[in-house]
Amino acid sequence: MDRPSDVTSTGDAGSVPSAGPSRPNVVIVMPAYNAAKTLERTYADIPHDIVGRIILVDDVSKDETVEVARQLGLDVIIHQQNLGYGGNQKTCYEAALAQGADIVVMLHPDYQYDATRIPDLIAPIVSGEKHLMLGSRFLGDPIAGGMPKWKYVANRFLTIVENVAFGLRLSEYHTGLRAYSRRLLETIPYELNSNDFVFDQELIAQVVAAGMGRRIGEIGVPTRYFDEASSVGFKRSVVYGTSTLRVVARYLLHRVGVRRSPKLTARNPEPPRPAV
Numbered sequence: 001m002d003r004p005s006d007v008t009s010t011g012d013a014g015s016v017p018s019a020g021p022s023r024p025n026v027v028i029v030m031p032a033y034n035a036a037k038t039l040e041r042t043y044a045d046i047p048h049d050i051v052g053r054i055i056l057v058d059d060v061s062k063d064e065t066v067e068v069a070r071q072l073g074l075d076v077i078i079h080q081q082n083l084g085y086g087g088n089q090k091t092c093y094e095a096a097l098a099q100g101a102d103i104v105v106m107l108h109p110d111y112q113y114d115a116t117r118i119p120d121l122i123a124p125i126v127s128g129e130k131h132l133m134l135g136s137r138f139l140g141d142p143i144a145g146g147m148p149k150w151k152y153v154a155n156r157f158l159t160i161v162e163n164v165a166f167g168l169r170l171s172e173y174h175t176g177l178r179a180y181s182r183r184l185l186e187t188i189p190y191e192l193n194s195n196d197f198v199f200d201q202e203l204i205a206q207v208v209a210a211g212m213g214r215r216i217g218e219i220g221v222p223t224r225y226f227d228e229a230s231s232v233g234f235k236r237s238v239v240y241g242t243s244t245l246r247v248v249a250r251y252l253l254h255r256v257g258v259r260r261s262p263k264l265t266a267r268n269p270e271p272p273r274p275a276v
């Protein structure tokens, strides 16, 4: 069933209905790894009046993440072994869909992204206009927010390459604040993706391959860099950048029919929209 499109907005852009029969079930998922120091701050900024369950998946953290999450009353799922950021997200989405989510918001528990922006982030999904919303740091000033210059340059480069390949005009692809419609998560085979950081890029390629590229939107979010907010250094970033270019190559080969990829084959692709 196409549940998100059953949901109607009350009107004003940026507002989300807070009551009534059409209120969507918004589930927050937090892929966590060593987030004990930042989890409470992240949680405090969540707009609880519009959010249902909050699920934290712990990827065998070495700190008190699980204890803090339980004290806050979150739904906690604990991996038996460390799977990585992508593997963590697979568990997150499976759990959110099992709980009947209409909209799933992925929020890093490291306080890097501003959770108070969630109502604006999900508004275009609530109204049925978009299926994937990204909180973009590049609609503002990421350098002023503390993003290292080399990360800025790498992000710009990958964003240009991805925009050309996917035929989109997004301001960035590498944000950790995202919202998905249920329909999108039921359409793309995200469980086939990498267990590593490149999961996020594979997911966008899947959305485009499913014919839903025009249903991706973005809003500006502030950039926040501080010690606990970022564990990805230069070496891991090089691996991530190379893997992202591989995702682009796989998408292009798939699209021209040279090598079809099961990862890029949607379960139920978006029907073409009638020309207006």
Ligand SMILES: Nc1nc2c(ncn2[C@@H]2O[C@H](COP(=O)(O)OP(=O)(O)O)[C@@H](O)[C@H]2O)c(=O)[nH]1
Residues within 6 Å of the ligand: 031, 032, 033, 034, 035, 059, 082, 083, 084, 085, 086, 088, 107, 108, 109, 110, 112, 176, 229, 230, 231, 232
């Ligand atoms: N599951 C899992 N998550 C991780 C791992 N390393 C980082 N993360 C999570 O992935 C997210 C992004 O990592 P982070 O270090 O903040 O990356 P950056 O902000 O892009 O530099 C955070 O929410 C972390 O909790 C890992 O080894 N396993």
Ligand SMILES: [Mg+2]
Residues within 6 Å of the ligand: 108, 110, 112, 176, 228, 229, 230, 231
């Ligand atoms: Mg971070």
